[in-house]
Amino acid sequence: MAEEFVKSVEDGVHLAKRIYFGKDRAVAPPKPMSAMDKASRSYLPESPMLYAVIGDPAIVDNPDIPSYQPHVHGRCDPPALIPLQMNGISLEADCYLDTAFITVKGSWRVHCVMGSRSCDCRIAVPMGEKGSILGVEVELPRKSYSTKIVTLDDETETEKVAKIEDGCFLNPHIFTLTIPQVDGGTNISVTIRWSQKLLYCNGQLTLDVPFSFPDFVTPAGKKISKKEKIQLNVNSGPGTEVLCKTTSHPLKERQRQPGKLGFFYESEVLNWSSGNFVFLYTVSSSHIYGSVLFQSSPPLDNDPREMFCCSLFPGDQQCRKVFRKEVIFVVDLSGSMKGKPIEATKQALCTALSKFDSQDLFNIIAFNSEKNLFSSSLELATKNTIENATQWIGTNFIAGGGTNILDPLTQAMEMFSCAQQQIPIVFLITDGAVEDERHIYDVLKSHLMQNQMISPRLYTFGIGLFCNHYFLRMLAVASRGHYNAAYDVDSIEIRMEQLFSRASSVILANIAFENLDGLEEFEVFPTPIPDLSSEGPLVMSGRYRGVFPESLKAKGVLADLSNFSLDLKAIQAKDMPLDKVLARQQVELLTAQAWLTENKDLEQKIAQTSIQNGVISEYTRMILIETDRGKVVTESTSKRKVSTAPKKIEETKLQKRILLQNHGPGFGNCSATVENIPPGATETKPETAEILAKAASNCCGKMCDICCCMCCARICSRMNDQCAIVLTQFLGSLACLGCFACCELCCSGNDG
Numbered sequence: 001m002a003e004e005f006v007k008s009v010e011d012g013v014h015l016a017k018r019i020y021f022g023k024d025r026a027v028a029p030p031k032p033m034s035a036m037d038k039a040s041r042s043y044l045p046e047s048p049m050l051y052a053v054i055g056d057p058a059i060v061d062n063p064d065i066p067s068y069q070p071h072v073h074g075r076c077d078p079p080a081l082i083p084l085q086m087n088g089i090s091l092e093a094d095c096y097l098d099t100a101f102i103t104v105k106g107s108w109r110v111h112c113v114m115g116s117r118s119c120d121c122r123i124a125v126p127m128g129e130k131g132s133i134l135g136v137e138v139e140l141p142r143k144s145y146s147t148k149i150v151t152l153d154d155e156t157e158t159e160k161v162a163k164i165e166d167g168c169f170l171n172p173h174i175f176t177l178t179i180p181q182v183d184g185g186t187n188i189s190v191t192i193r194w195s196q197k198l199l200y201c202n203g204q205l206t207l208d209v210p211f212s213f214p215d216f217v218t219p220a221g222k223k224i225s226k227k228e229k230i231q232l233n234v235n236s237g238p239g240t241e242v243l244c245k246t247t248s249h250p251l252k253e254r255q256r257q258p259g260k261l262g263f264f265y266e267s268e269v270l271n272w273s274s275g276n277f278v279f280l281y282t283v284s285s286s287h288i289y290g291s292v293l294f295q296s297s298p299p300l301d302n303d304p305r306e307m308f309c310c311s312l313f314p315g316d317q318q319c320r321k322v323f324r325k326e327v328i329f330v331v332d333l334s335g336s337m338k339g340k341p342i343e344a345t346k347q348a349l350c351t352a353l354s355k356f357d358s359q360d361l362f363n364i365i366a367f368n369s370e371k372n373l374f375s376s377s378l379e380l381a382t383k384n385t386i387e388n389a390t391q392w393i394g395t396n397f398i399a400g401g402g403t404n405i406l407d408p409l410t411q412a413m414e415m416f417s418c419a420q421q422q423i424p425i426v427f428l429i430t431d432g433a434v435e436d437e438r439h440i441y442d443v444l445k446s447h448l449m450q451n452q453m454i455s456p457r458l459y460t461f462g463i464g465l466f467c468n469h470y471f472l473r474m475l476a477v478a479s480r481g482h483y484n485a486a487y488d489v490d491s492i493e494i495r496m497e498q499l500f501s502r503a504s505s506v507i508l509a510n511i512a513f514e515n516l517d518g519l520e521e522f523e524v525f526p527t528p529i530p531d532l533s534s535e536g537p538l539v540m541s542g543r544y545r546g547v548f549p550e551s552l553k554a555k556g557v558l559a560d561l562s563n564f565s566l567d568l569k570a571i572q573a574k575d576m577p578l579d580k581v582l583a584r585q586q587v588e589l590l591t592a593q594a595w596l597t598e599n600k601d602l603e604q605k606i607a608q609t610s611i612q613n614g615v616i617s618e619y620t621r622m623i624l625i626e627t628d629r630g631k632v633v634t635e636s637t638s639k640r641k642v643s644t645a646p647k648k649i650e651e652t653k654l655q656k657r658i659l660l661q662n663h664g665p666g667f668g669n670c671s672a673t674v675e676n677i678p679p680g681a682t683e684t685k686p687e688t689a690e691i692l693a694k695a696a697s698n699c700c701g702k703m704c705d706i707c708c709c710m711c712c713a714r715i716c717s718r719m720n721d722q723c724a725i726v727l728t729q730f731l732g733s734l735a736c737l738g739c740f741a742c743c744e745l746c747c748s749g750n751d752g
Contacts, residue, residue: 002044002170002488004078009043012051012082013216018060019112020067021220045124045174046212046276048089048192050108051081053120053178063115063185081122084108085219087187090229091277093207095198096581097236097311098537100128100207104192109219113184121182125175126210128196132584133175133663134614139189144627145179147660149611149620167624167660172487177624177660193614195584200536203286203316204245207232207279213272228269234261236283237291237311238571248278287315288508288532288566292552293573294544301579302608305521305543309578310552310568314507314534321559322534323506324422326361326378328412331397332430334368335676338399341431341463344492346397350390352500356381361422363415364389367408368401378415403432403673406440413447413456421561423531424456425503428475429496431463431679433668437471438596441478448479454510454557457481457531459503461496463489464679468668470592477526477589480509482533487665489680501535508532508564514553521545525582525589532556541582583613591618595667618664626656 054060057072057080087107094101104125113119123136138145166178175194182188199206219226230249236242240259247263255262261281294308314320329349333342349364356362360381364374374392379385409428416424434440448455458479460472463486476483484499486492511529516522524542532538548570555565587609594602603619610617672681 006043008081011080015080016082019062022065045126047210048104049124050084051122053079055079059117061114082112085111086217088227092231095234098198099581101195108188110186115184118181118183121179123177127173127194131173131196134193137191146625151607204282209277211273211277212275226269230265232263240283243282246280290568292568292570294548295573310540312538323559326422326424329364329427330408331366333366334403335400336678340489342399348493348496353386365408371408427459429461432673433468433670466669466672469665470595473592480530502533505534506531508556511556515549519544519546583615587617616663622660624658628654
């Protein structure tokens with residue numbers, strides 16, 4: 001889908017050369033792309049963008065200065081996408097703990113369509129790390145559009161279902177939405193909201209927001225005002241100190257309080273921002289530190305219990321000791337991994353092996369319908385062994401066959417030694433779903449419940465949308481491990497290396513809380529608590545009843561197997577929206593639990609949390625609401641008794657609800673796994689002939705052997721459209737002849 005989008009934008013940029021801007025033109029025509037630019041897909045949006053969807057190239061013209069245009073024959077298939085010119089842009093970012101909430105407000109103009117014609121306009125929203133779309137609002141002169149999360153039961157109230165391209169993800173971090181039929185020359189005001197994770201490295205947090213606008217969105221004309229505005233607020237919680245390190249734009253400090261920073265930037269610009277908005281800061285500490293925040297639930301919350309949030313940060317100590325590792329890589333080599341998935345996996349695996357310490361232990365189990373082991377036991381990660389493993393990967397990693405996950409996972413869990421000087425880790429890498437996933441979970445959970453000081457950790461990695469990401473998440477949560485995913489094949493290598501790095505840098509294990517005796521009820525997400533890595537903070541959330549203790553004691557085991565404890569002062573969070581900050585984590589964890597237990601009440605709770613916080617879930621859908629403001633009429637003077645000024649009355653607003661596509665990853669696709677459909681392939685809907693064939697299979701037994709409808713359906717499925725039309729006309733004529741014969745027989749008056 002992303003490749004088609006890039007091609008459509010490229011066609012749109014070329015098509016935009018037809019537009020005449022007059023003599024006072026401040027914008028140069030788009031520069032031709034070099035081969036390197038095309039290879040890097042520079043036409044994918046790197047900032048919020050709007051495009052005119054052009055199916056008929058004849059409508060492309062300046063709405064203000066109509067010009068002679070040579071007639072264009074044919075249509076654009078797929079439609080071309082002309083980037084619209086932008087009149088103004090503002091960005092507001094609010095950072096809380098490890099999450100940022102972004103609001104972008106912009107104004108665009110349909111500068112490329114005749115004033116008497118209209119076209120669809122497509123919004124593209126690139127989001128940062130693990131971005132999640134929260135909402136889009138569009139204002140037009142006579143209409144407005146807004147997105148909304150509804151339950152699955154509300155789907156029936158929608159008037160129509162949008163096409164796939166009308167509201168979808170081009171890739172995991174670019175969301176698109178289509179606004180229908182906007183007139184040429186119209187100014188479009190758009191508000192876009194999303195959340196994303198802050199990047200963490202060596203004790204520093206980084207906010208990286210896509211904010212790089214191409215030259216060709218700059219309005220034509222020297223006198224047009226172009227205003228750019230950025231507002232940033234950082235709130236790391238009471239009792240912390242925030243220090244600004246680096247910023248990409250000239251921000252002016254407006255607020256400095258304990259745990260808080262505020263910045264502002266506004267300027268008239270000649271050219272829009274050509275780089276992302278990047279802000280790097282530290283919450284200074286050289287050791288493991290954390291905080292506990294609590295507050296009452298919001299008034300309309302479906303859960304009346306109080307809420308709390310506990311965050312643990314690894315600090316900025318570079319030389320902190322990490323656990324030694326016993327690692328077994330369990331890698332899916334089924335037929336669907338053929339091509340880029342298996343090549344990216346091989347590269348990431350070899351990179352991970354090269355970073356092992358010589359005292360670490362490892363093994364590799366490759367599986368499809370069968371399993372193939374690098375060694376019968378764990379091997380020391382010596383230079384020679386790593387070289388042999390790399391060669392073995394190059395020779396044996398050949399995609400083919402089915403997917404059998406249970407046997408290799410069980411064997412991996414049984415291969416670990418009884419020594420407790422390392423963290424036993426199983427890396428599961430798969431792109432498929434299997435029928436016995438709940439049974440697999442139960443079997444592995446029994447292994448984890450054995451009496452060991454440090455039980456094995458499962459680090460799970462899902463590729464594409466055909467695997468069950470909630471099954472993989474549950475395996476990781478149950479073992480105190482971590483989960484990551486690459487929904488598109490282009491991000492496999494980098495995402496997998498991130499997961500390897502997190503597993504290789506664990507500094508605190510077996511984390512638990514104390515001082516909870518005074519609480520009537522206490523629930524933590526996730527449970528059990530995952531290990532703390534130097535690669536990123538650990539944020540936990542939960543609900544409780546009773547009086548929260550003044551301090552919460554976090555305890556765990558350090559890499560030298562010594563005990564660790566940290567007193568975390570509990571502080572009431574008065575100006576931090578904990579429900580919004582924690583909503584996505586809770587929805588994902590509860591969805592995995594709901595899948596495992598098949599609990600309908602839990603599904604309903606997830607749907608309510610999703611609607612309340614605007615977070616996409618598996619049990620809700622996003623809809624687009626179109627509101628027609630109607631005509632504005634003036635009340636007659638005779639009806640007015642008090643006011644003497646004409647009073648405008650707006651007619652009743654008419655609304656239309658459009659159901660968008662499901663944006664969740666889903667619960668896997670066992671059929672696609674069995675058929676070895678590769679990640680990224682779209683699920684094709686059955687053709688009409690296939691539907692007829694399925695229906696025919698139920699009635700062939702009732703038909704005579706001379707004419708089998710199943711055979712006819714199979715023959716029809718191989719015909720092109722012209723042959724089908726001819727055949728339909730021929731059969732219709734035969735039916736008419738049959739009717740004539742029947743009438744002649746019945747009405748001839750011949751009794752014989």
